[in-house]
Amino acid sequence: MATMTAAQRREQARADYDVFMNGCPTNQLLNRISDKWVSLVVGALAGGSMRYSDLGRRIAGVSPKMLTQTLRSLERDGLVTRTVTPSVPVRVDYELTPLGHSLCLLLLAVAAWAESHIDEVHEAREQYDLSSDEGRADH
Amino acid sequence: MATMTAAQRREQARADYDVFMNGCPTNQLLNRISDKWVSLVVGALAGGSMRYSDLGRRIAGVSPKMLTQTLRSLERDGLVTRTVTPSVPVRVDYELTPLGHSLCLLLLAVAAWAESHIDEVHEAREQYDLSSDEGRADH
DNA sequence: CGGGATCCCGATAGATACTG
DNA sequence: CAGTATCTATCGGGATCCCG
Numbered sequence: 001m002a003t004m005t006a007a008q009r010r011e012q013a014r015a016d017y018d019v020f021m022n023g024c025p026t027n028q029l030l031n032r033i034s035d036k037w038v039s040l041v042v043g044a045l046a047g048g049s050m051r052y053s054d055l056g057r058r059i060a061g062v063s064p065k066m067l068t069q070t071l072r073s074l075e076r077d078g079l080v081t082r083t084v085t086p087s088v089p090v091r092v093d094y095e096l097t098p099l100g101h102s103l104c105l106l107l108l109a110v111a112a113w114a115e116s117h118i119d120e121v122h123e124a125r126e127q128y129d130l131s132s133d134e135g136r137a138d139h
Numbered sequence: 140m141a142t143m144t145a146a147q148r149r150e151q152a153r154a155d156y157d158v159f160m161n162g163c164p165t166n167q168l169l170n171r172i173s174d175k176w177v178s179l180v181v182g183a184l185a186g187g188s189m190r191y192s193d194l195g196r197r198i199a200g201v202s203p204k205m206l207t208q209t210l211r212s213l214e215r216d217g218l219v220t221r222t223v224t225p226s227v228p229v230r231v232d233y234e235l236t237p238l239g240h241s242l243c244l245l246l247l248a249v250a251a252w253a254e255s256h257i258d259e260v261h262e263a264r265e266q267y268d269l270s271s272d273e274g275r276a277d278h
Numbered sequence: 279c280g281g282g283a284t285c286c287c288g289a290t291a292g293a294t295a296c297t298g
Numbered sequence: 299c300a301g302t303a304t305c306t307a308t309c310g311g312g313a314t315c316c317c318g
Contacts, residue, residue: 018200025257026178026250034173036291039166052300063292068301078263089299099259106252111165113245118164120238124217191280202312207281228279229318
């Protein structure tokens with residue numbers, strides 16, 4: 001079947017693309033750190049180990065489910081360690097691994113870029129929004 | 140009203156949190172670059188200006204809608220320029236601004252981290268998945 | 279050629295309730 | 299205290315049609 005619709009071709013392309021994506025470390029990392037809570041958790045743990053509920057209080061706004069989910073994925077990727085102390089009641093501490101601290105450094109670099117360039121972005125946005133309004137004025 | 144349910148308190152916390160988020164440049168940037176297509180578009184444009192349909196072919200798998208949407212947001216943020224040449228048919232070129240190139244550099248830094256640490260992450264994942272299987276074996 | 283408008287669907291965040 | 303299970307609402311992403 002050499003005759004494919006545009007949609008079919010895109011579908012095929014997406015299949016190839018997905019394979020490419022899965023093998024691409026950069027996108028994996030991007031997906032990870034772009035997670036709504038990851039940067040906050042890493043940031044909170046940067047100062048040292050913390051208990052589950054301390055994290056929940058520190059990050060304020062996260063549901064137990066999302067906190068657990070985030071911590072689990074970070075643990076799976078070797079970015080944090082989970083330490084259970086079987087006392088009564090149970091105590092669980094989370095701490096950044098060396099790899100986690102390394103990631104924290106990268107996050108700091110991102111933050112640095114953001115803070116030094118955000119003004120330009122905001123200015124560009126105002127310009128853009130202004131132009132758009134003018135364009136629609138004579139509609 | 141000092142008596143609030145846990146849900147109400149979280150809701151309140153989220154409101155505060157959202158304000159904090161909106162004002163935080165880092166999260167804005169994170170949201171932007173974590174967009175599925177942004178890094179690919181920026182990467183494609185790193186080599187020079189490109190036409191709309193060339194981008195569509197180069198990135199392969201993107202729908203026209205998402206490509207347009209991505210380019211618009213990048214244009215709005217002052218990361219790319221959109222140049223319309225009113226010939227027949229119309230020709231539209233996109234190109235990275237200096238700010239866009241700067242972002243590209245940051246993306247490169249992220250990519251560098253990803254490539255140099257992805258092995259550790261994968262190894263950690265295997266370890267983690269292995270341990271999980273063992274844990275469930277005696278269930 | 280380069281889009282905008284509209285409808286639809288699957289993924290996922292979050293609320294709620296329950297457990298060891 | 300530290301989660302787990304389930305259900306629902308939302309929303310990003312895609313297909314499809316249409317315009318300048």
